[in-house]
Amino acid sequence: MFPDTVKAILEGLNKGDFSSEEITTELLARANRHQPDFNAFITLDEEGALAAARQADEARRSGQAGQLLGLPFAHKDLFCTQGLRTTCASRMLESFVPPYESTVAARFRQAGAVCIGKTNMDEFAMGSSNENSHFGAVRNPWNTEYVPGGSSGGSAAAVAGGLVPAATGSDTGGSIRQPAAFCGISGLKPTYGRVSRLGMIAYASSLDQGGPMAHTVEDLAILLGVMAGLDEADSTSAEEAVPDYSAALEQPVKGMKIGLPREIFEAGKVGQTEPAIQAAIESLKSLGAEFVDISLPHIDLSVPAYYVIAPAECSTNLSRFDGVRYGHRCDNPKDLEDLYARSRAEGFGEEVKRRILVGTYALSAGYYDAYYRKAQQIRRLIKQDFAGAFQAVDAILSPVTPGSAFRIGEKTADPVQMYLEDIYTVPVSLAGLPSLAIPAGLLNGLPVGLQLTANYFRESTLMQLGHQFQLHTNWHQQRPSTSGRPD
Amino acid sequence: MQWEVVIGLEVHVQLATASKIFSGAATTFGAAPNTQACAVDLAMPGMLPVFNEEALRMAVRFGCAIDARINHESVFDRKNYFYPDLPKGYQISQLDHPTVAEGHLDIDLEDGTRKRIGITRAHLEEDAGKSLHEDFHGQSGIDLNRAGTPLLEIVSEPELRSAREAVSYLRKLHSIVTYLGISDGDMSQGSMRCDCNVSLRPLGQEEFGTRTEIKNVNSFRFVEKAIESEIERQMDILEDGGSITQETRLYDPDKDETRSMRSKEQANDYRYFPDPDLLPVHIDDAYIEDIRSQLPELPDAKKIRFAQEYGLSDYDAGVLAASREQADYFETVCETSKDPKLSANWVMGELAKWLNQGDLDISACPLPAEQLGKLILRIKDNTLSSKMAKQVFELLWQDGGDVDDIIEAKGLKQVTDSSAIEAIIDEVLANNASQVEQYRAADDAKRGKMIGFFVGQTMKASKGSANPQQVNAVLRKKLEG
Known part of the structure; x- marks a missing residue:
C-alpha cells in the first residue's frame, strides 16, 4: 500500500520506499477502476503522467529537488494544461486542447508534480452538486448515491476516493469548500488574488480563486506554497509576499480568538450539522482558543447578491464561446445569428444558460441599478461586516453547509434550494477572504465540514488552526469504505 | 426657415504604442492576417488582460495638451456585443471614469477669428479586428491583428456649426496628436476615424434637434462631404415638414450620400459594467505634472x-x-x-x-x-x-x-561678371537693331513692357546663366544711356 497524503508520499519518494512511476501507475489503475463508480475524471493522461513520473524519478536520482517532485495529483478541468484537453465539463470545449499552460499548472509542473488527469466538475464551475457536467454527474465516494458537492466535485471525489493524494480546485462561491466538506477532505479557498487566475477558465472574475484540496491541512500548506504568488499576467494577482505556510502549522492555538457569527449560531441555522460543529468548538476550546460572539449583520443578503454578481460576470465572460474561433460550432449555420444561437444553445448546459440569462438581465439597461449596483452595495456592506469582525478576532468559525451531502437528483428541480447550499460560503467569497474547510464529523455516515475564515492573506492563521485541530481529532483520517479496495 | 447646424465629433485615434493595450502582441500595420494576435487577443479561455501603461501616458499627454482635467482614477468597463471580429464578445472601454475629462482646443475660422471647441472627454479603449467579406467564397474572413490596438476616443461638445468647422477641428486634432507623437495620424490606415453627430435646429432655438450619427468616416475630405450631404438630407426632410429619425448612418463616397445603418430601436444594449479583470488605474498629480513638463x-x-x-x-x-x-x-x-x-x-x-x-x-x-x-x-x-x-x-x-x-x-553657375554680361548684351542689341529703334522711340509705359524682350533674348544667349538683375540694369543703361 502506498500512503495517501502529500507529505507521506513525498517522504516515501525521498526515502526510496517507492518510485514516482510505481505510485503513478497504481493511481492511474485506481482511477480507471473507479471511473464507473465516481466518474471523477474527464480526462486521464496515462502516457503524459508516466513520462513525467519517470522524468521525476530520473531527476531525483541525479540529486535534483523540487517541492513536489514525483507527486501524482490531478487538476480540476478548468485549469488550462498545455497539450492536454481542457473542457470545463462543457460540450462547448469538449475537444479543446490549450496551446498554453495556466500559471497554476505551470507552477505544479515546475515543482516536479505529476498530473495524472483532469477532474470532473460542474460545467464552467457553475453548480453545488456536480450534476451539471456534460460528462455526467460525479458520485460521492462515501455513498455513490449522493452528490460530492460542486463545482470541484471531481477533485474532491478523486482525493476522498484515494485516486490522488491532492487535486486543484477553484472556488467562486464555495466550490472548493462545499465539495471538500461533502467528501470529508480538507480544502482551502485562498484570499482573492493569492493564486493567479491566468489560464483558469473564468466563471466570475471578481470571485474566482484557485486553491488546493487534500486530506490534511499539512498537505494544503505544502500545496499552497507552490500555487501562491504574484503573477504579472493577472492584474488582480496580489503583490503580497508568500510566507512559509508549513512553518505556521506548529504554532499553538492558545489565546487565539475565534468569532461565532450571531446571525448563524443564534438564529439556529446551524441545523443538522450542529452536533459536529459544537464538538469542534469544544476541541478548539480545549486547545486554548477563546470564542467570542460577533455580528455579520448583512450576511443574509449574501446569496441574493452573489446570484446577481456571479451571473452578471459569467454572462460576459462566456461571450467568447461564440463558435467563431474555437470550441463547439453548430453544423451548417445559415447566417451569423444562427451560428451564434445554435453553437451556444448546443454547447452550453441548462445551468450555464440559466446564469447567462440571469446575468444578462441584471446588467440590462433599466435593471442595472436595481440589481447589479444594489448587489455591489451589499458586497461592500458584507466586506465592512467582516472588517469590523476581524478587529476583534483572528478567525471566524461556521459550518461549511447546512447539512451533509444530499442525494443525486434531490435538488435539481429547484435551483433556489440548490443556491441556498452556499449560504455560509458565499459571504466569505464576496468579501474575498481566505477560508478553510476541514472534516469535523459524520452525519448519517456522511462527512460534515467545518469552515474557518481569516483576514486577508492570513492563510497561515487558517493553517495553524486547522493543523492543530487535526492533531487532536481524527476526522481527516476517516476514509470511505470503497477507497482503495482491492480488485 | 433658417436652420442652424449642430455637429459633434467622436474621433478614434490609434495610439502609437509598440504593443497592444492589454496584451504583448505587436501593433504594426499591414502584417499577414492573424500573425499579430496572441492568445489574449484571440480571447482564448482563461486569458487575462494586462494594461499597457504606455497607453495611459499617451492619453495623459493628450489631456495636458488640450488643457483638460485628468481623472486620478480611470476605470475600464466592458461594452458587451457579439460580432465575429470582437473575440471576447465585449470591448474594454471606459464609460463613467475616462482618463481625460473636459478640455478644449481652438480652431481658426475662415474670417480669421478663432473659436474654442469644448472636448467632453477622451477615453481609452481597445480596437476590434477586421471582418473581410471578399475572397472567402460566401464566408467571412476574420483578421485579428488590429484587435486590442489602443484607441483614444475623443468626444467633442456639439459646438461645431458647419462641415468646414468640423474639418478644422479634425485637422487641429490631427496636428495635436501627431505633435505629441501619440499617433501617426495616418487616416488612410485607419489611425484616425471619425463618427459625426449631425442635427439641425431652427436658428435661435436652444433645444437640439434629433441627431444622426455617421459612422467611421476616414478622411478629411469625406468628413466634409459626408456632413454636407447629411445636412442637405436633413434640411430637405425638415423643410418638407418631416422629422428626423435618430439612427446610425454610413457615408458612401461613391454616391456622395449617407444611408441608414441601424435605428435607435435596433441599437445594442451594451450592458456596460466595470471589468473585473482589471483594477482601476490610479495616478497622482506628480505623474500628471511630470508628463505636462515634457510636452513639446x-x-x-x-x-x-x-x-x-x-x-x-x-x-x-x-x-x-x-x-x-x-x-x-x-x-x-x-x-x-x-x-x-x-x-x-x-x-x-x-x-x-x-x-x-x-x-x-x-x-x-x-x-x-x-x-x-x-x-x-x-x-x-x-x-x-x-x-x-x-x-x-x-x-x-x-x-x-x-x-x-x-x-x-x-556648370550652372550664374554669370555675374559684368564685362561678360555687357558683351552678350552688345551682341543682342546689334542683332535686334529695329527693336532697339522702337524702344528708344517709345514712352516709359511702353518701354516697361518692351524691356522684357531684351531680357529674354539676353538670358537665352547666356543659356540662362546671366544674373537677371544685372542684365536688367545693364540693358536699361545701354538702351537709355
Missing part, C-alpha cells in the same frame, strides 16, 4: 513663435506650424539659409508642389532640409538665379547629392 511646443504656440521670431505672416506661420514635421523641416532650412521669408516661400511653394505631385508626406521627403537651406544660400549670394535654383532643386529631388556639387557638375 504645440501648434498654436509654434505658430505664434514663427510669426514673431521669423516675421512671417499669420497665414504662413499657421501653414508651416500645422504639422510638426513640416515645422521642423522649415526650421532646419531656416537655420542653414538664415532667411526665414525665402525659406517659408520655398517650403510652402516648390517643396509643397513636388510633395503634392509625388503624393508624399513631408516625412518621406527625399530632399534633406539642409540641402534646401544651402540652395537658398546660393540664391542669396547670387550664385544661382531662382530659375536655376529650381533646376538644382529638381536634380536634388531626383538624384540627391549636394547643392554645390550639382552646381559645379552641371
Whole structure:
C-alpha cells in the first residue's frame, strides 16, 4: 500500500520506499477502476503522467529537488494544461486542447508534480452538486448515491476516493469548500488574488480563486506554497509576499480568538450539522482558543447578491464561446445569428444558460441599478461586516453547509434550494477572504465540514488552526469504505 | 426657415504604442492576417488582460495638451456585443471614469477669428479586428491583428456649426496628436476615424434637434462631404415638414450620400459594467505634472513663435506650424539659409508642389532640409538665379547629392561678371537693331513692357546663366544711356 497524503508520499519518494512511476501507475489503475463508480475524471493522461513520473524519478536520482517532485495529483478541468484537453465539463470545449499552460499548472509542473488527469466538475464551475457536467454527474465516494458537492466535485471525489493524494480546485462561491466538506477532505479557498487566475477558465472574475484540496491541512500548506504568488499576467494577482505556510502549522492555538457569527449560531441555522460543529468548538476550546460572539449583520443578503454578481460576470465572460474561433460550432449555420444561437444553445448546459440569462438581465439597461449596483452595495456592506469582525478576532468559525451531502437528483428541480447550499460560503467569497474547510464529523455516515475564515492573506492563521485541530481529532483520517479496495 | 447646424465629433485615434493595450502582441500595420494576435487577443479561455501603461501616458499627454482635467482614477468597463471580429464578445472601454475629462482646443475660422471647441472627454479603449467579406467564397474572413490596438476616443461638445468647422477641428486634432507623437495620424490606415453627430435646429432655438450619427468616416475630405450631404438630407426632410429619425448612418463616397445603418430601436444594449479583470488605474498629480513638463511646443504656440521670431505672416506661420514635421523641416532650412521669408516661400511653394505631385508626406521627403537651406544660400549670394535654383532643386529631388556639387557638375553657375554680361548684351542689341529703334522711340509705359524682350533674348544667349538683375540694369543703361 502506498500512503495517501502529500507529505507521506513525498517522504516515501525521498526515502526510496517507492518510485514516482510505481505510485503513478497504481493511481492511474485506481482511477480507471473507479471511473464507473465516481466518474471523477474527464480526462486521464496515462502516457503524459508516466513520462513525467519517470522524468521525476530520473531527476531525483541525479540529486535534483523540487517541492513536489514525483507527486501524482490531478487538476480540476478548468485549469488550462498545455497539450492536454481542457473542457470545463462543457460540450462547448469538449475537444479543446490549450496551446498554453495556466500559471497554476505551470507552477505544479515546475515543482516536479505529476498530473495524472483532469477532474470532473460542474460545467464552467457553475453548480453545488456536480450534476451539471456534460460528462455526467460525479458520485460521492462515501455513498455513490449522493452528490460530492460542486463545482470541484471531481477533485474532491478523486482525493476522498484515494485516486490522488491532492487535486486543484477553484472556488467562486464555495466550490472548493462545499465539495471538500461533502467528501470529508480538507480544502482551502485562498484570499482573492493569492493564486493567479491566468489560464483558469473564468466563471466570475471578481470571485474566482484557485486553491488546493487534500486530506490534511499539512498537505494544503505544502500545496499552497507552490500555487501562491504574484503573477504579472493577472492584474488582480496580489503583490503580497508568500510566507512559509508549513512553518505556521506548529504554532499553538492558545489565546487565539475565534468569532461565532450571531446571525448563524443564534438564529439556529446551524441545523443538522450542529452536533459536529459544537464538538469542534469544544476541541478548539480545549486547545486554548477563546470564542467570542460577533455580528455579520448583512450576511443574509449574501446569496441574493452573489446570484446577481456571479451571473452578471459569467454572462460576459462566456461571450467568447461564440463558435467563431474555437470550441463547439453548430453544423451548417445559415447566417451569423444562427451560428451564434445554435453553437451556444448546443454547447452550453441548462445551468450555464440559466446564469447567462440571469446575468444578462441584471446588467440590462433599466435593471442595472436595481440589481447589479444594489448587489455591489451589499458586497461592500458584507466586506465592512467582516472588517469590523476581524478587529476583534483572528478567525471566524461556521459550518461549511447546512447539512451533509444530499442525494443525486434531490435538488435539481429547484435551483433556489440548490443556491441556498452556499449560504455560509458565499459571504466569505464576496468579501474575498481566505477560508478553510476541514472534516469535523459524520452525519448519517456522511462527512460534515467545518469552515474557518481569516483576514486577508492570513492563510497561515487558517493553517495553524486547522493543523492543530487535526492533531487532536481524527476526522481527516476517516476514509470511505470503497477507497482503495482491492480488485 | 433658417436652420442652424449642430455637429459633434467622436474621433478614434490609434495610439502609437509598440504593443497592444492589454496584451504583448505587436501593433504594426499591414502584417499577414492573424500573425499579430496572441492568445489574449484571440480571447482564448482563461486569458487575462494586462494594461499597457504606455497607453495611459499617451492619453495623459493628450489631456495636458488640450488643457483638460485628468481623472486620478480611470476605470475600464466592458461594452458587451457579439460580432465575429470582437473575440471576447465585449470591448474594454471606459464609460463613467475616462482618463481625460473636459478640455478644449481652438480652431481658426475662415474670417480669421478663432473659436474654442469644448472636448467632453477622451477615453481609452481597445480596437476590434477586421471582418473581410471578399475572397472567402460566401464566408467571412476574420483578421485579428488590429484587435486590442489602443484607441483614444475623443468626444467633442456639439459646438461645431458647419462641415468646414468640423474639418478644422479634425485637422487641429490631427496636428495635436501627431505633435505629441501619440499617433501617426495616418487616416488612410485607419489611425484616425471619425463618427459625426449631425442635427439641425431652427436658428435661435436652444433645444437640439434629433441627431444622426455617421459612422467611421476616414478622411478629411469625406468628413466634409459626408456632413454636407447629411445636412442637405436633413434640411430637405425638415423643410418638407418631416422629422428626423435618430439612427446610425454610413457615408458612401461613391454616391456622395449617407444611408441608414441601424435605428435607435435596433441599437445594442451594451450592458456596460466595470471589468473585473482589471483594477482601476490610479495616478497622482506628480505623474500628471511630470508628463505636462515634457510636452513639446504645440501648434498654436509654434505658430505664434514663427510669426514673431521669423516675421512671417499669420497665414504662413499657421501653414508651416500645422504639422510638426513640416515645422521642423522649415526650421532646419531656416537655420542653414538664415532667411526665414525665402525659406517659408520655398517650403510652402516648390517643396509643397513636388510633395503634392509625388503624393508624399513631408516625412518621406527625399530632399534633406539642409540641402534646401544651402540652395537658398546660393540664391542669396547670387550664385544661382531662382530659375536655376529650381533646376538644382529638381536634380536634388531626383538624384540627391549636394547643392554645390550639382552646381559645379552641371556648370550652372550664374554669370555675374559684368564685362561678360555687357558683351552678350552688345551682341543682342546689334542683332535686334529695329527693336532697339522702337524702344528708344517709345514712352516709359511702353518701354516697361518692351524691356522684357531684351531680357529674354539676353538670358537665352547666356543659356540662362546671366544674373537677371544685372542684365536688367545693364540693358536699361545701354538702351537709355
